[in-house]
Amino acid sequence: MYHYNDFDTAFVRNRVAQFRAQVGRRIDGSLTEDEFKPLRLMNGLYLQLHAYMLRVAIPYGTLNSRQMHQLAMIADRWDRGYGHFTTRQNIQYNWPKLRDVPDMLEALADVGMHAIQTSGNTIRNVTADHFAGAAADEVADPRPVAELLRQWSTDHPEFQFLPRKFKIAVTGAKADRAVIRSHDIGIQIIEKDGETGYRIIIGGGLGRTPMVGKVIRDFLPSADLLPYAEAIVSVYNQLGRRDNKFKARVKITVHEHGIDEIRRLVEERFALIRSGFSGVDQQLLNGIEAAFAPPAFDAAPIGPYAAAYGADPVFRSWADTNLSRHRAPGYAIVSISLKKHGATPGDASSKQMRVMADLAERFGHDELRISHEQNVILPHVRQGDLPAVHAALKAADLATANIGLISDIIACPGMDYCALATARSIPVAQEIATRFDELKLEHEIGPLKIKISGCINACGHHHVGHIGILGLDRAGVENYQITLGGDGTETTVIGERAGPGFAADAIVPAVERLIRAYLFLRSGPGETFLQTYRRLGLSPFKSALYDEVRADAA
Template sequence: MYQQDEWDQALLRERVAEFRDQTQRFLAGQLTEDAYRPLRLMNGLYVQRHAPMLRVAIPYGVLSSDQLRGLAHVAEHHDRGYGHFTTRQNIQFNWLTLASVPDVLAELAEVGLHAIQTSGNCIRNVTTDPLAGLLPGEVDDPRPWCELIRQWATLNPEFTFLPRKFKIAVSGRLHDRAACRIHDLGLELRRDEQEKPGFRVWVGGGLGREPHLAQCLREFLPADDLIDYLTAVLRVYNQAGRRDHLYKSRIKILVKSLGIEAFSNQVEATWQDIRETRSISALAALARIQARFTEPAHDPALADDRIEPTPTGAFARWLRYNTREHRVPGYRVVFILLKGLERAPGDLTAVEMRVLADLADQHGFSRLQTTHDQNLLLPHIPVRALREVWQTLDILGLANPGIGTVNDVTACPGLDYCNLANAATLPLAQQIQQRFQDLDYLHDLGEVHLKISGCMNGCAHHHVADIGLLGVEKQGGSWFQLLLGGRAGAESRLGRVLGPALRAEQVPDAIETILALYAARRLSGEPFAETVQRIGLKTFKETVYEQHDHSRRATHHGSLAHSEG
């Protein structure tokens, strides 16, 4: 985990003081809304449906126990007692007052957290694989590279006001788990024939109104050239990107309009100019950053420890589905499902945050990790402590062994909070979780990722879900369009629209029909997206809408019989 120094702390405090002055001037009527808006956005502050929302950065998802306690303090003293973890590995507070935000930022700065560039037309929080550094088989640990990019991007004057927001993901594995191809820029760590480090570079990905998978910009970029090359990509985008049309301002539109070859030529020419004038050695900068990274002192004496001989019941099921093998013998990775019948996806209370922080202190080197699926994990838990950790999570209601199942619903806040949403996502997430409570059935189905977005912005990443739900604008309640067969990662694929939108109350029945068809038609071990690809979307469409029409006719006839009676 990166250890901040006095320069990091000074930057955060100076930024808080600057924003406090800006906010006070706005509240006093000395700044107009138009003047204040870009200032608040660069500090992660949105105007939502009910109250200001603050998005706090969790760089590449890594949290210390003290930072989680800091978030708990904000939730308890400035919000309504909870925070909401997002698909960008950040956390949002939805019920703040505008006047309190500078105080919130000051309190967060004391534990090394901030909201810088979590909004606005700038380089956003860099993300990576939530399991980075925990499993064997990595080309390299991507987290120091993420920190290098974060430091280069933070308040970089050249890229403070881009045509639109810009998102970067870094993967350390040959099989991408950072979803590089749905980002504006994706970096996959590689090594050449001489074992020298470098990156495969992807560009032009993004979801939202016009989803695109990123295209390969460079098969191998030497690692030392990373900062120069990133500067070249951002410079081309900054100069050539559309600023006259909101929906055509992302780099994915620029890459599509120019073509990947023409875009690459511009980047290569700009890169050459940079190397001839003011080149930066990424490896030298990385060495300074790595010197401030600390790794847990795993106890080699635990290598011979084994999980108790015959775990049974709920504990055994939790072990199987919510923990993973660790690269260090004697340790496990523990997933914490932030979903449930009484919990909106991604929500965590202040009390729960403090208990998890205590667990991390007692058993896990004071470290936690956020994920892309709005969950948390404890990265370094000794196997001898697993039962105690499970018991504590069970008391909190956080031991549901549903990681990766249909019950592990990812959802944006939807109409309950967001001004942009067309539909209420959270009630639908609750209905789906209520419908699918049979753990034997869920585990037999295996990993089936279900994601719900309330509008075309696609904050829940519904385009790359096995089953994606998109809230659409229709009169008379919430309606959802269904997409099937999407996936992120090495074999990324965009989901395809199943058919006409359904009312929210019809969606759980449709999902049940889809899952039953999958269970009946899948081959042994075949993932959901591959079954959709093999038997065809048409089969699913005909089955779902035939069932829907049958139910509608039955309801109609029942109404007629009731009126005649």
């Protein structure tokens, strides 16, 4: 993986020193909050309901064991002994004190990490497929491109005051695990006539006005990536609306001007600036690609795996649910669930972080990934080592076999932490997971994505959940709206609103009615919730949600 060069190191250290001085001036009264706020946001520091929150970037979700150990150390020393992994593959600390934050940033810089551009109207942390470099269905590893984009976008002088935040995601596979159609720019690495290039999608987004991204270039030669990306952001920087925050994202710019006009403007700008990229970017990319060279895969005998799979039903259930196919024979991709039934989605204790770091070091070529689904991935594990990995995870309460199932819920922090939230998300996720664990129905239900947001900004991706839940404040009471049929993959669809919302004590029973309807309606155990929904539409699910309630009320 990529290691900071002298330039990166100096830049990040410099920024820490600047911010340390700024915090000092805020505390001694030389800076007011109005003056300080943009400075702290540039460095990922928010002020939430109960405390400050530090959002640390994990570029394209990739970490090594040393970095994960450091995240654990920071959690213990300056926070409450845990961290929260987010849908942007970041980690958030919920309890830092203002005077400690420069030390926390210094500790991050020690392991080549930072919190720069995790907030503000800039290009945010570039995300990527969490199976990058390991997936069997991949054309190319998306991380070198993501790292190139990180370097290009960090402190880019033209793009520090965009109309609104700007999010980029990259995938190297056809199966979209990076939600690229819901990003400001989505990049898919593709092959055409033996040449590698990119499909560029723009104007996707969730939030108040959800939109599916549109293809602006079907095939962009690989050498043109940076000038083309710069042309897109440049056109947006000029055209994007600054008069209305709710209409400022590029999805609205694309919607208002039309994709054809935006394409024309981008191509015009691209033609103008292209020659300024002399090829230095490609030399840089070559160096980055070398840093991401795959580890030397050496398929060891899978004997222990087969034996454990045959003998241990708990291991078998975990293996069936939490493993994915690896590109190298004899290897597997391990998804570690941070969704134990009843726990907070995405939270890991410092002890758990250390266990995962040690496993990566010992069994996983020293690599870890954070998924946008708020789980942790060991991308390269020999199949023969899986029983040992499983045993260690079990001992750390990390062996829940529920990846892709109903309790593998995305939930934003909601009103338990977030100052913007209109309702809580975490307790809803906890209760749904606990309820379906009690019912022992999870595996029978099969693949199902529930995504919960605590406000219209949709950090919990509810629009693209098969079942989406949006928490709102209705006349001073928490109320939850359900959307159905959303999909965040290569067949992205924005879910349909089912009808009126439910009170906090009625939302879990409502989800249960939906699931019981699905189990009754599906053509067989092989038909997933989403397939049944697509076959039958909203109507029978709407009946399941509302008819019984209406009958009770009558």
